[in-house]
Amino acid sequence: MTDDGPDVVVLREGVHGVSTTEYAEALRERLPADVNVARARTADEERELVPSARVVTGHRIDESLIADATRMRVFACASAGYDHLPLGALEDAGVAVTNASGVHGPNIAEHVVGVVLQFAREFRRFWRQQERHEWRRGQATELYGSTVTVFGLGAIGQAVVDRLEPFSVDTVGVRYSPEKGGPTDEVVGFDDHRGVDDALARSDYVVLACPLTETTRGIIDAAALTTMEPHAVLVNVGRGPLVETDALVAALQKNAIGGAALDVTDPEPLPPNHPLWDLENAFITPHASGHTPRYYQRLADVLAANWAAVDADELDDLRNRVR
Template sequence: MSRRYRLPAGRADVDGDETMTTRVPAVSKVQAVVMYPPAMEESDLYELHRRFPGVQFHNIGYFEPHGLRDAKAKGRVTEEVLATAPPLTEQERETIADAELLMALDLPHGIREWAPRLRWVQAIGAGIGQLEPAKLKAEGIALTNAAGVASTPIAEFVIGRLLEVWKDIRVLERQQRSHIWEMHQGLLVKGKTMGIVGLGAIGRDVARRARAFEMTILANRRSAQPGDTDPDADELFGPEGLDEMLSRSDAVVLCAPHTPETIDLFDAQRLRRLKPGAVLVNVGRGSMIDEAALVSSLESGHLGAAVLDVTREEPLPADSPLWDAPNMYLSPHCSTASEGYNEALMELFCDNLERFLAEEPLRNVVDPDRGY
């Protein structure tokens, strides 16, 4: 993985100058701490300092274990779990306490109390539950996520998995291992219908790639009203049209974020609404699916296959029924790609930093009331 971020050029001002020099106060530097990536090269920090001369950057790696991150996201933090947090030196705590902005995957416990100058947190991913957005909002701290940064590799992953299912690649692999030369053909993708739940950055990129295979695209979006259209969908449905969309789709791709409304959205009743033989793909959040009902649907043959890159509990326990469910395609939350991620993330961060310094609206601001 390349660790060179190739910082993007600044947004041009009216006079054509692409630097931020004229926008940054010269008297007192803004303090910024980059907590992720954990270790940046000196040349990368130098480029940030050069690009934003009015900002003092610090790199303090902070990466919590999965159990602590998951407990924070689910509101189940205990003293025992907190004890697993990586330690910070006194100097590191003082540097973070003086920061006005942070870029981070995780935040140290209680940071809102001991970092009184903090005004903005740039998350490095789309998921922000572990950052406790409601509590940040209550302290007047802006939170922006990295929605869209990983949409391209995730969309590629979705299409790759669907081709694996419809072209029956597993059978061909078994035949190769057994030295069997026997004709086995898959299905035609052209003309199939894809239903997308959540037409955000990921859903939109999935739709565009599916269209290259001449598929019909149906999309569901929470804010859609009757009669609304979208350039990336042949038909657009609001919440009331979800079941109709499911009944017409050969593949249903879940790209929606975790919200109170999406928890168990696909329970046993809704799974029965899917077209017989359909493929269900989840690259959104594991909480969207009732996993026991999903296994039953696969065992009954109603559902043709399931592609899960996310599960309710991660890591997935070794005794989970999901492992051995028929026509199950599991992966350990890895549908994104490290290649190009840091570059895209830094591009977003630099754009938002320009906006922050110029007191302009930030991109990807999280609304805790919506959950994303």
């Protein structure tokens, strides 16, 4: 702890606009008692507090703050994605960057299982029937015995596969390094186009849990949607541009696929007049699958695990270091 100010500063902007108060409290519980944690509530407080801190954490950091942050050794990004950060300025200042990789696994995986069951068991249709006081059976299906392809076998993808296991589904994983294997029954590479097409053609559910890269941008395009079966459901909890939106809208409008559950969209936020809102076979959530009260607790666990390395200035040992 320094007499001049806090050691750790939590910036005011939280993930998805959620207050960082819980995050600061979780850090105080986990870090040594002599580590001073402060939460900036305003832009003025950020400018006042950041120069003293060895660690600054939050969803984003303004480049203007970095020049004055002469003691900062680590910026702990509160989200898994970090491309929105001023990485050049952070690197020039000698600041290491960590992210929130792994924090989203349990919460997003539960969201995926929930929306898959929603489509399988026709919960949305029955909910609408209840609102109309209408007693009419449908033809729900079973998740048991179905085939699920998961794009991305990082923390989120692995958590999805783990939670699907009790349903006795067949799983296919798509990842950059298929030689690493994975928790799925089969693994194919992103560059194995025949293998990916084969997986899409026999999948009942396709889950996108991969990062957005030049390889994955638009990976679900018109051709991929045509390859999927008419009953198949697409679930996107990765990034909106993984899917070509116009092609998806056309496929849903023609019932060329069974449906789509989208927690991320392109564009995002989804404009109020966008056709996806009005499609009965589309389920839209506002990039909310990753945030639960435990999100900030898991995020605080990452920074707490890194504190010894920060204190010893051994930044190569940082967990989740990305830069």
